[in-house]
Amino acid sequence: MLPFARVSIIGLGLIGSSIARAVRAHMPTVALAGYDASADVRDAASALGLTDDIADSAGAAVTDADLVILCVPVGAMAGVAAEIAGDLPADAVVSDVGSSKAGVAKALAEALPGATIIPAHPVAGTENSGPEAGFASLFHDRYCILTPAEGADRLAVARLADFWTRLGARVETMEAGHHDLVLAVTSHLPHLIAYTIVGTASDLEAVTRSEVIKYSAGGFRDFTRIAASDPTMWRDVFLANKDAVLEMLQRFSEDLSALQRAIRWGDGDALFDLFTRTRAVRRSIIEEGQDDSRPDFGRLHD
């Protein structure tokens, strides 16, 4: 039996539209409703046939749902939760896909007292945004981390885990604060570094903008992909996960200073040892099956 029969998706950008496509591909009998604050996105979603119905308010999109997934930027979650509060069926499960969890969980619990809320984070994405950027295989073999509060409805957690498993994800459960610390180092800090390095390069007076573009064939190019990620989404993530990001940034700055010292004093052994250790990390990721050079990674079609 399917875990949910009527799914409502609020926010039809990269992640919301990918969920819609994946539901269509793996659970075709599920009734899908959708809403997005942008009229252009609603029109695009209609034209793409992402959901059976596109509502003209968040409340109208959830009246019939047994699962509601909020796929909006982290800073917009509280507002959307307040918008649906009056129309949410009593037995519906509410979830989200926000990249940071503790703050979102608190905001949802405050806006939706008494509702069954099971936050989630599919650790899968690209630098692209919008309904056209989504694809059905985005979650395939990627982790989806559920962060239920203590005492959360176990059946609801199991149903949501089943839902994400059917979309191809590997489901894990984690405490929200721990999630935020782990993702601060594996996802949020790398984005901050990419934004910084691309900003630094484009600010250099001695290097023209055209040279930055012309010679960006190597390492810099990989950073530019990450640094092209959505500004609204990432502004919200850094504001929401402030404490964990600042803690990781402090450690990163200390490690960077140590490297600076090693270069200054010609300590080749320190450099070699670190680079050997980091190469092993890359190999472990590939062995885990999380390699980005796998054939279907980042494909912009179904």
Ligand SMILES: NC(=O)c1ccc[n+]([C@@H]2O[C@H](COP(=O)([O-])OP(=O)(O)OC[C@H]3O[C@@H](n4cnc5c(N)ncnc54)[C@H](O)[C@@H]3O)[C@@H](O)[C@H]2O)c1
């Ligand atoms: N992009 C990624 O790689 C990725 C991966 C995992 C999780 N996430 C999380 O998923 C969420 C959505 O990210 P995305 O990449 O799909 O972004 P996106 O920009 O592609 O889509 C977000 C959509 O939300 C809509 N929206 C914004 N405010 C709204 C509101 N108040 N009511 C209704 N709709 C609203 C926007 O119009 C937009 O269409 C974010 O919370 C993000 O942190 C993103």
Ligand SMILES: O=C(O)C(=O)C[C@]1(C(=O)O)C=C[C@@H](O)C=C1
């Ligand atoms: O591959 C990318 O482009 C991503 O940035 C995906 C990525 C990540 O950092 O791993 C970005 C944010 C998410 O919340 C989850 C996944």
